[in-house]
Amino acid sequence: AQSVTQLDSQVPVFEEAPVELRCNYSSSVSVYLFWYVQYPNQGLQLLLKYLSGSTLVESINGFEAEFNKSQTSFHLRKPSVHISDTAEYFCAVILLMDSNYQLIWGAGTKLIIKP
Amino acid sequence: EAQVTQNPRYLITVTGKKLTVTCSQNMNHEYMSWYRQDPGLGLRQIYYSMNVEVTDKGDVPEGYKVSRKEKRNFPLILESPSPNQTSLYFCASSPGQGAYEQYFGPGTRLTVT
Numbered sequence: 001a002q003s004v005t006q007l008d009s010q011v012p013v014f015e016e017a018p019v020e021l022r023c024n025y026s027s028s029v030s031v032y033l034f035w036y037v038q039y040p041n042q043g044l045q046l047l048l049k050y051l052s053g054s055t056l057v058e059s060i061n062g063f064e065a066e067f068n069k070s071q072t073s074f075h076l077r078k079p080s081v082h083i084s085d086t087a088e089y090f091c092a093v094i095l096l097m098d099s100n101y102q103l104i105w106g107a108g109t110k111l112i113i114k115p
Numbered sequence: 116e117a118q119v120t121q122n123p124r125y126l127i128t129v130t131g132k133k134l135t136v137t138c139s140q141n142m143n144h145e146y147m148s149w150y151r152q153d154p155g156l157g158l159r160q161i162y163y164s165m166n167v168e169v170t171d172k173g174d175v176p177e178g179y180k181v182s183r184k185e186k187r188n189f190p191l192i193l194e195s196p197s198p199n200q201t202s203l204y205f206c207a208s209s210p211g212q213g214a215y216e217q218y219f220g221p222g223t224r225l226t227v228t
Contacts, residue, residue, distance in 0.1 A: 009155070034215075044205065045219065046216045090158065092217075105158045105159075105160075
């Protein structure tokens with residue numbers, strides 16, 4: 001069965017330190033990849049996406065993710081986190097099939113910034 | 116402002132009392148969806164709709180109903196709520212037609228006692 005795995009349910013990191021949130025998926029079909037962020041007491045919002053082209057995609061607030069087809073991964077990174085990055089991050093994958101598509105969500109990773 | 120709205124934002128009710136959570140989007144999106152979010156379980160899709168009058172079950176449809184009579188509205192109906200439906204609910208919409216990113220509402224926190 002197709003699945004999206006976010007290996008870490010929580011990632012604690014000190015402010016200004018780098019962080020990587022991992023996302024792996026299992027699929028043999030073409031995919032689109034997304035990272036969403038959920039700040040405390042808010043809905044989810046799109047952080048960045050990979051549809052095609054360059055495998056490295058960036059967000060406006062300094063996050064980046066790289067699509068690695070051979071490792072079926074789409075890890076999210078930031079070189080220096082800020083207290084305002086405290087949130088839960090969800091990886092999502094669109095599986096493209098002949099005349100339809102399927103959306104699969106990861107379980108989420110809580111990013112905890114320590115001052 | 117382009118947005119997805121949900122009402123109510125908070126609701127406390129009793130077992131068996133029918134309720135409806137409304138969802139509306141002003142972006143002319145074709146695709147709409149309902150999710151529930153529970154600690155440790157991430158997002159689970161309840162129902163989705165690819166267009167007007169077209170709805171399909173998601174991963175956890177039991178105990179829920181939806182309708183899509185108009186493009187902008189996608190209400191979630193709990194005919195006989197039970198305590199295990201206590202959760203945080205999100206409505207989302209997406210343009211469809213090759214654009215898959217989803218736009219989420221602010222959430223509805225439901226407590227069933």
